[in-house]
Amino acid sequence: MIWNNMTSEATPNPVCDDALVGFHKHDHKNCVETALTTAEARCKQEGLRLTPVRRKVLEMLLQEHRALGAYAILDALREEGFGSQPPVAYRALDFLVKNGFVHKIERLNAFVACSHPGADHSPAFMICRKCDAVAEAQSAPAKGILGAAARATGFEIERTVVEAEGLCPSCTEKA
Amino acid sequence: MIWNNMTSEATPNPVCDDALVGFHKHDHKNCVETALTTAEARCKQEGLRLTPVRRKVLEMLLQEHRALGAYAILDALREEGFGSQPPVAYRALDFLVKNGFVHKIERLNAFVACSHPGADHSPAFMICRKCDAVAEAQSAPAKGILGAAARATGFEIERTVVEAEGLCPSCTEKA
DNA sequence: GCTCGCAATGTTATACAATCACACTGAGGG
């Protein structure tokens, strides 16, 4: 997981910059804790309730630093003594997605912790088809050809899904 | 289904241009037959086998002119006397997607006939959250912010998913 | 003709993803 959290530009409040420094393993424990603390603060500030289940799911996604399916999350919840039926995981994920702590990767039907939560952004993702690593970047939906087509036809864009599939740097090297 | 097959630019071999003319209902029977004939020709030319099941699935998607789930397709296949187990539909869809006759809409887990098959293109879609209409436009993956981020990090883009969700013109009017 | 290889299809079963329906709890607010 060498190339996570890369972004093309400086972005507000990146969760884990150390990940950029290549093979140098970053202080991930600290990175997770910082993100959790920040999330707690933001929830308190905005009157959101980061309950134990939700907090656990977010912690897990931050920990893994890659996309996890709902049932993988569910398994982990079971092991931690939480409820183990699908709705438990999906409700927590709904909350986290709605409030921008987590994104859904449509291509994988899986979820990943946001790399710069708090910022109002339209995420774009790069997904390695070989090692399943996922990196978050920014997209600009209204600009570009799609925006032009939307304006031309009167379509009102509310949300965009932008996901690129391919080979990450380290998998490219191996090939 | 007023605004289907719109594209921001002229494109090669559009399946059904009439759809552009607003409320004027186009000659859909002819539009489907033309697309099927073209597909058959291209398959013959490239040594692909447009078998009965595959042909039927393509015909259905052209007919509907919107995104259909795999099991909706499966139901129709059953009624036509084809096999009715999931793999029957999925194999046909795999073939059609691989050869560019059909696209998958990741956001909907559904499939839609390509608006300009034969052209080597990266599709982008506009999906109305109210009436489920889907329109195909072109995207330019390598250009724009995502392409820049990819180049910056050494990610090799092989395929892109670009899907915008929002309100189509006619649903916007009603609101 | 016969058999081999191969692609497509059929069938069973199962894994993975998402939602519905309902009961229970526990923290506020009258």
Add this chain to the structure above:
DNA sequence: CCCTCAGTGTGATTGTATAACATTGCGAGC
């Protein structure tokens, strides 16, 4: 104290996708 309501736990169900294996049908070569 009771009520409300958001969050949670649980069972059941529906939808999406694949695994694994048997069968069919057709052309190439013997």
